[in-house]
Amino acid sequence: MTITSGLSRRVFLQGSLAALTLAVTAKGLVTAAWADDAAQKYGADSMPGGTVDDPLVFVSIAEDGTVTIVAHRAEMGTGVRTSLPMVVADEMEARWEQVKVVQAEADETRYGNQNVDGSRSVRHFLMPMRRVGAAARQMLEAAAAARWSVPVSEVKAVQHEVVHERTGRRFGYGELAVDAAKQPVPMVDALKLKAREDFRYIGKDRVRMVDLEAIGKGQAIYGMDKRLPGMVYAVVARPPVVGGKVRRFDASKALAVPGVIKVVEIPAMSGAPGFQPLGGIAVVARNTWAARQGRSALQIEWDDGANVSYDSSTYRQTLQAAARKAGKVVRNQGDVAKAWSKAPEAERLVAEYHVPHLAHASMEPPVATVQIKGDKVEAWTSIQNPIAARDAVAARLQLKPENVKVNVLLLGGGFGRKSKPDFVDEAAIVARAMPEATPVKLVWTREDDIQHDYLHTVSVERLEAAIDSRGQVSSWLHRSAAPTIASLFTEGAMGEQLFESAMSAINMPYLIPNVRVETAEVPAHARIGWFRSVANIPHAFAAQCFIAELAHRAGKDHRQFALDLIGPACQIDPGAMGDTWNYTESPERYPYDTGRLRGVINAACEGAGWGRTLPEGHGLGLAFCYSFLSYTAAVVEVAVDDQGAVRVLSVDMAIDCGPQINPERIRAQLEGGAIMGLSLAMSSEITFTNGRVVQSNFHDYEVLRHNASPRTIRTHLVNDDHNLPPGGVGEPPVPPVAPALCNAIFAATGKRVRSLPVRTVV
Amino acid sequence: MTQLQINGQTKDVEGSDDIPLLWALRDELGMTGTKFGCGMAMCGACTVHMDGSAIRSCVTPISAVVGRAISTIEGMETDRVGQVVQQVWIENNVAQCGYCQAGQIMTAVSLLKTTPKPSEEQIDQAMSGNICRCGTYPRIRAAIQQAAGQLAQGAQL
Ligand code: FES
Ligand code: FES
Numbered sequence: 001m002t003i004t005s006g007l008s009r010r011v012f013l014q015g016s017l018a019a020l021t022l023a024v025t026a027k028g029l030v031t032a033a034w035a036d037d038a039a040q041k042y043g044a045d046s047m048p049g050g051t052v053d054d055p056l057v058f059v060s061i062a063e064d065g066t067v068t069i070v071a072h073r074a075e076m077g078t079g080v081r082t083s084l085p086m087v088v089a090d091e092m093e094a095r096w097e098q099v100k101v102v103q104a105e106a107d108e109t110r111y112g113n114q115n116v117d118g119s120r121s122v123r124h125f126l127m128p129m130r131r132v133g134a135a136a137r138q139m140l141e142a143a144a145a146a147r148w149s150v151p152v153s154e155v156k157a158v159q160h161e162v163v164h165e166r167t168g169r170r171f172g173y174g175e176l177a178v179d180a181a182k183q184p185v186p187m188v189d190a191l192k193l194k195a196r197e198d199f200r201y202i203g204k205d206r207v208r209m210v211d212l213e214a215i216g217k218g219q220a221i222y223g224m225d226k227r228l229p230g231m232v233y234a235v236v237a238r239p240p241v242v243g244g245k246v247r248r249f250d251a252s253k254a255l256a257v258p259g260v261i262k263v264v265e266i267p268a269m270s271g272a273p274g275f276q277p278l279g280g281i282a283v284v285a286r287n288t289w290a291a292r293q294g295r296s297a298l299q300i301e302w303d304d305g306a307n308v309s310y311d312s313s314t315y316r317q318t319l320q321a322a323a324r325k326a327g328k329v330v331r332n333q334g335d336v337a338k339a340w341s342k343a344p345e346a347e348r349l350v351a352e353y354h355v356p357h358l359a360h361a362s363m364e365p366p367v368a369t370v371q372i373k374g375d376k377v378e379a380w381t382s383i384q385n386p387i388a389a390r391d392a393v394a395a396r397l398q399l400k401p402e403n404v405k406v407n408v409l410l411l412g413g414g415f416g417r418k419s420k421p422d423f424v425d426e427a428a429i430v431a432r433a434m435p436e437a438t439p440v441k442l443v444w445t446r447e448d449d450i451q452h453d454y455l456h457t458v459s460v461e462r463l464e465a466a467i468d469s470r471g472q473v474s475s476w477l478h479r480s481a482a483p484t485i486a487s488l489f490t491e492g493a494m495g496e497q498l499f500e501s502a503m504s505a506i507n508m509p510y511l512i513p514n515v516r517v518e519t520a521e522v523p524a525h526a527r528i529g530w531f532r533s534v535a536n537i538p539h540a541f542a543a544q545c546f547i548a549e550l551a552h553r554a555g556k557d558h559r560q561f562a563l564d565l566i567g568p569a570c571q572i573d574p575g576a577m578g579d580t581w582n583y584t585e586s587p588e589r590y591p592y593d594t595g596r597l598r599g600v601i602n603a604a605c606e607g608a609g610w611g612r613t614l615p616e617g618h619g620l621g622l623a624f625c626y627s628f629l630s631y632t633a634a635v636v637e638v639a640v641d642d643q644g645a646v647r648v649l650s651v652d653m654a655i656d657c658g659p660q661i662n663p664e665r666i667r668a669q670l671e672g673g674a675i676m677g678l679s680l681a682m683s684s685e686i687t688f689t690n691g692r693v694v695q696s697n698f699h700d701y702e703v704l705r706h707n708a709s710p711r712t713i714r715t716h717l718v719n720d721d722h723n724l725p726p727g728g729v730g731e732p733p734v735p736p737v738a739p740a741l742c743n744a745i746f747a748a749t750g751k752r753v754r755s756l757p758v759r760t761v762v
Numbered sequence: 763m764t765q766l767q768i769n770g771q772t773k774d775v776e777g778s779d780d781i782p783l784l785w786a787l788r789d790e791l792g793m794t795g796t797k798f799g800c801g802m803a804m805c806g807a808c809t810v811h812m813d814g815s816a817i818r819s820c821v822t823p824i825s826a827v828v829g830r831a832i833s834t835i836e837g838m839e840t841d842r843v844g845q846v847v848q849q850v851w852i853e854n855n856v857a858q859c860g861y862c863q864a865g866q867i868m869t870a871v872s873l874l875k876t877t878p879k880p881s882e883e884q885i886d887q888a889m890s891g892n893i894c895r896c897g898t899y900p901r902i903r904a905a906i907q908q909a910a911g912q913l914a915q916g917a918q919l
Contacts (some may be wrong), residue, residue, distance in 0.1 A: 077859030077896045208855060215860030216848040218795020218835030222861055225794035233789060258778055287789035288798070289781045363799050363807060363861040363895045412797070412861025413895050446800040664855055668898075672858055675897025698804035698893060707886040709899035 042586040044124035047115065048387065049108030053128040055136040055185060057110055058088060065160060065174030067094045072104040072111035073121045074384055075211065076362075076414035077672070078730045079665035080121040082209045084129050087661060090201040091133025091194055092140070093157040094173070101210045106386030106406035114408075116384040117419045117530070118583070119628040119728025122661050126726050134191045136180075143179035144171050159200075196722050203720060205664045211410065222410045223382025226369040228439035232261060234430045235291045235443055237298050238280040238452050239268065241691035242526055243305040245279060253297040254283055259290025263298070264433040266426060272491040273527045275392055277426045278452060284430060288443050304691055310525035312458070312687035312694075316354065319460035319522060322481040323352060327518035328495065331506045331578035334514030336464075339475035343466030349553055350464045353542035354755040355738075357686035358456035358531055359701055364412020365444040366423040370431040372397065377404045377431075381424050382411035389421035393428045415676075416530040420454055450701050451693040454529025455686055457482045461505075461542030465512075471554045473565065475514040478505050482538060483524035494521035496535065499581045504539035504625055504735065507579040509572055509592055510565040517578070526688065532676065536627040536735040544623035544739035545754065548746065558622055558743065559605050569595025583629055589725050590629050596656045596719065597626060600633040603654035603716040608635035614748075617641065618649070621744025623736040628728030630657040631718075634674065634736040638744040644760040646745060648678060650712035653733055658724035660717055666729050670715040673733020679704040681738035682758050764824050768793070769837030775824055783819035783827055784808045787834065795835035795864050799893065806892030807861065809868040810834045816872040818891075835864040843871050846916075847909050854905040858896035866892050870906050879910050 044051045052058075058070045069088050075081035085101045088094075104111050113124065137157045144162035145152040148169060155164050163170045173180075201207050214220040239245060245268040254260055261284045268279030281298055285291035340348065368381035370393065377397060383389050386406045394401040411418055427442035434440060444452075459482030468474040484500060486493035496519040498506075506517045531537070551561035571591040574582040582590060601624050605611075608620060617640055624633035635652040653670040660666055683702035687694045695701040742753045751761050764779045765772060768791070775786045784801075787793045787810075796819055799807030803818040810819045811833040838844030847870050857863045866889070873880055873888040880888065885906055894902070 075859075077857075079858075208852065209857065211860060212852050212855065212857055215857045215863050216851045216867060217839060218864045220860055221794070222797075224798060224861075225788075227792055227794065286777070287781070287785050289785035289789070290777075292801075361895055363805065363859070363893065364797070365799075410861075411859060413859045415895075443798075446802075446805075668855065668858055668901075671900055672897035675899060676895070679897075697802055698800050699802070703893055703895060704897070704899075705891075705893060706889040706899050706902070709897075711882065711900070711903070713900050 043584060044113065046584050047113040047124065049113040051124060051128040052110065052112035053131040055132045055139065056181070058132045059092065059136045061173050061177035061180065063174045063177055065098050065172050066100055067098055067173060068100045068102055070104050070111065071101050072114055073125070074114070074116045074386065074408045074411055076116065076384060076411035076418065078121070078669060079209050079662055080116065081211070082207060083122060083662040083665060084125055086201045086207050087126060087129040088133040090199055091130050092136040093159055095160040096201060096207050098160055103408050105408065106390045108387050114386050115419065117416065119731045123629065123726045123728055126659070126661060130193055131188065131191055134193050135186050138186050138192065139180045139183040140173060140176050142183045143176045147171065147179065203660050203663060220410055222364050222412045223367045223380065224364050224412065224443070226380040226409060226441060228369065228371065231369070231439040231441055232284050232286060232434065233288045233291045233441050233443060234282045234284045234427070235288065235295050235445060236266060236280050236282045236426060236448070237295050237300055238278045238448065239302055240451070241304040241307050242273065242278065243269070243307050245303045245305065246281060247301045247303040249281055249301065250299040251281070253299065254294040257290060257294040257297055259286040260294035261285055262434070264430050266429050273488050275388060275420050275422050275425065277422050277429065282426070282430045282442070284434065284440065292445065307525045308691035310688045310691045312356070312689070315458070315525070316460065319458070319481040320352065322520035322522050323460045323462040323479050325520070327479050327520040329516060329518050330498065330501050331515060331517040336475045336477050336514045336516040339514040340464065340466050343468065343474060347467040348464070349467070349550060350462070351546055351549060351754060353461045353538070353545060355459050355538040355541055356756060357458045357526065358680055358684055359450045359453040359686050360415040360417035360531055361450060361701060361703060362411070362413025362415055362417060365446055365449040366418065367441065367443050368424040368427040369439055369441040370424065370427040371437060371439040372431050373437045375399055375403055377428065378407065379404065379424055379427070380407045380409055382409050382418060383421060383424065384411065384414045384419040385421060389424040392421045392425040396425050396428045397432060415532040417454060420529065446698070447696045450686070450695055450697065454488070454527045456531035456537065457485070457528050457535070459538040461538055463542055463546040465546065465550055467550065467554055473510070473512045473550055476508070476510070476512045477516045478508070478543060479518040479520060480505055480539065481520035481522050483522055483528050485528050485530055487524035487528055492523070494523055495519045500535040502579040502581040503535040503627060504543060507574055507577045507592060507626065508543060509577065509594055509597070511567040512565070525691070533627055533731040533734040536625060537680065537738070540623065540625045540735035541739045541756065544625070544736065545742050548621070548743040549752065557611070559601065559610055562601060562622070562624070563598060566594050566597055569598060585629060592626060596631045597624060599718050600624060600631045600654040600656050603718045604633035604635045604652045607652035607654065607714050607716050608637065608650070610635060617748055619744040619746065619748025621740045621742065621747055623739035623743060625732065625735040627732045627735055630655055630727030630729065630732040632732045632736050634740040636737070636740040636744040638741065638748055640745060640748045640761055644762050646682065646758060646761060648710040648741065650714065651710050651737070652714045652716065654716035654718055655729070655732060656718040657727040657729050657732070659722040659726050660720040661726070663717055666717055667715040669729050670733045671713045674713050674737055675704050675709060677734045677737020678741065681741045681756055682708065685757050764828060766824060766827060766832060767830065768832045769834060779825040780823045783810065783822045783824050783832070786824050787819065793834060793836055797861055797864055799862065806869055807865040809865040809892065811868060811872055814872065814875060816869050835868060838867065838871065841871065843874050843913065846912050847871050847874065850905045850909045850912065854901045854908065856898050856901040856905050858898055862892060862894045866894065866902055870902070870909070873906070874909060874913060878913060880906065
């Protein structure tokens with residue numbers, strides 16, 4: 001089978017629908033804008049910078065044969081810095097041992113979109129990188145054919161050489177480098193992409209992460225590790241309440257701390273938070289420790305502002321009350337009210353679920369180094385969205401964006417937090433206050449990270465369903481009450497927006513005649529950000545627990561009940577479910593495929609031995625999810641003791657993400673997603689009192705550790721289909737884990753946990 | 763000025779001796795393999811060895827390590843157990859973002875030095891102070907068991 005460049009851009013241009021774009025305005029502040037553009041662009045084409053597939057941008061060959069491939073997307077642990085260059089190397093028949101990967105600086109005009117977020121890297125760049133590699137290979141072949149004066153059809157690139165098959169003559173890539181670069185770049189329709197059976201690296205697990213060895217030796221350089229001569233270190237005391245300000249401060253004690261050099265005031269944010277620094281006082285010192293000591297010695301009086309009344313227990317009541325009232329209808333099919341009123345009392349089920357705020361807590365806290373030399377600025381940072389950092393710094397220093405160079409270092413985790421460049425902006429503000437050319441490394445401590453994060457939302461989800469006399473679900477109401485990410489960019493934005501509802505609330509594909517999905521208009525009092533898998537977390541938690549509850553009420557096996565609700569394999573237009581967002585992808589290319597959903601459910605269940613007899617106190621729980629264009633399912637086995645302590649024995653994780661580019665890294669994401677899903681299910685919670693985050697470090701913001709981690713995580717990669725467009729991998733593993741856990745706890749104990757984190761079952 | 767013994771070499775740290783070893787290593791000596799994760803002995807990212815046992819450098823002032831042999835991740839390449847652990851870490855493709863892994867490796871090496879054949883529970887006990895937010899725990903466990911096996915074989919040869 002030959003894969004042509006059939007995933008052409010033309011297909012992207014069909015149709016018309018609204019898409020959310022997180023667009024960076026000229027001022028460097030970010031606004032959420034609903035583009036309602038007649039010439040609708042989908043996927044990568046809807047992203048700033050789009051895609052670039054010019055081999056001269058991404059590939060260079062040295063005369064010694066070393067092939068240098070540019071990784072233009074930041075590495076935060078998914079392996080993308082390896083996977084995309086590996087795709088190029090495969091298509092161009094380069095030997096991986098002779099490939100060097102270099103990291104691109106922020107430049108979307110040159111490289112295409114660089115915002116590593118939304119599980120988009122392979123989804124948007126698989127085909128462009130294949131084209132880059134194929135074009136490079138064809139240019140090498142053309143150069144060799146020209147040297148031998150033979151038709152190009154007689155030569156073939158094989159493992160770093162071009163071979164003239166008839167005569168056995170060959171040139172190494174290094175020998176052809178100069179000539180090949182002078183060859184015209186082939187047109188897209190003249191590209192010959194490899195047939196799948198000719199792949200050497202794609203789908204093969206032959207390539208390890210490029211940084212693996214350096215990581216193990218402590219030589220890998222993260223944002224936290226940047227060093228420059230004369231560098232100084234800064235930490236910031238930020239307003240404890242979002243929107244607060246410094247009323248007055250006294251820095252004399254701070255300045256008396258040995259090693260402290262200076263204090264710098266960071267202006268308070270105003271209006272919607274966006275990517276603005278929160279404000280506060282920075283302390284600059286000769287090392288991070290002195291800066292921290294200096295910060296502790298600051299005396300600051302804060303003006304807390306309106307969010308000082310934010311209190312998590314009161315707010316939960318607000319959410320609950322909102323979830324019990326009619327909300328804004330975002331999907332309406334049939335007549336839910338009528339079906340509800342027809343159902344006998346005993347056949348009506350109502351449940352409310354709660355997921356708290358979560359902090360990302362990447363092991364490397366946010367950190368950025370900035371150096372200003374005249375009208376030129378250079379930044380070194382671990383950031384998911386380097387262009388946003390460039391634009392924020394340029395706006396802050398009133399420079400042209402091209403005067404700001406942002407170097408992307410390894411990220412010690414990101415999970416959505418490091419999409420926001422506020423910390424780079426802070427470093428620029430401090431650097432501006434220092435003598436010319438002083439490099440400033442601005443470090444967030446763990447306390448800063450947990451107390452001033454762009455938090456995952458907090459939500460109450462209310463589900464109502466009726467079961468008819470034949471045991472079928474006749475009506476389904478899902479009402480979400482949660483502050484929206486849009487409040488980050490638009491002051492006063494209330495309640496979930498379409499792109500949030502379209503993460504596992506609105507786009508539910510079950511065969512239920514009467515469906516209504518609503519959102520409640522609730523305000524935000526914290527910076528609401530996006531956390532790995534975003535609104536899928538609360539929506540899938542609620543809906544997937546609720547299906548198990550319905551199965552139990554109907555007296556049916558959960559797996560069979562779910563498969564019956566999903567029905568036979570078919571492709572659904574997401575728009576028909578009211579999901580006109582579809583992760584910005586075309587509904588034709590990415591329909592909701594219930595057959596693929598069935599596939600992962602079956603794979604996870606079979607892997608876990610669904611239906612087997614379990615010891616007393618054990619339970620198996622299932623949950624599944626469609627997110628970021630991929631299908632996932634999880635089956636968790638737990639043991640619950642008589643004290644209510646929960647031990648997770650095993651997790652089976654299944655994914656269908658379409659073509660599998662780097663299966664070993666897909667498995668790693670499934671394992672990591674299982675652990676992160678269990679973390680949020682079992683121990684993590686951010687709460688507010690008096691507008692302030694209560695938790696401050698890993699002693700009270702708990703995440704899963706070795707001892708609570710399941711000893712067994714089995715991963716099941718389903719349906720490696722190169723005829724399908726790729727789905728996401730980084731985020732999709734997370735959402736099914738928490739509901740699978742709670743369903744397992746129910747199976748083990750008969751007790752329903754509807755509020756996270758679980759901690760103990762009482 | 764404080765004199766320290768790090769990876770077999772003498773290093774001078776300027777300034778006061780109450781600075782935690784972590785920041786002396788990273789900011790004053792430029793040895794950035796040892797990582798900052800929490801600053802309060804809660805995450806293990808900053809783990810180094812003092813006379814062979816794992817300590818959290820973020821809460822250990824340099825005054826407390828004067829005259830003691832400190833080894834860091836940068837010194838593991840010349841350590842017999844360290845080499846084996848680094849190698850099995852690669853073979854098991856343990857790392858995701860990798861930020862926690864220097865600390866994980868340092869704790870694993872000290873575990874294997876005191877407990878050459880650790881049980882599941884001993885692995886839990888030794889390793890639970892090291893957080894990995896990317897969730898590499900199952901591979902870390904597998905890697906430690908593999909390293910233990912290899913070290914035991916090596917000892918017999
Ligand atoms: S930084 Fe020392 S234990 Fe976390
Ligand atoms: S590999 Fe990322 S924190 Fe452990």
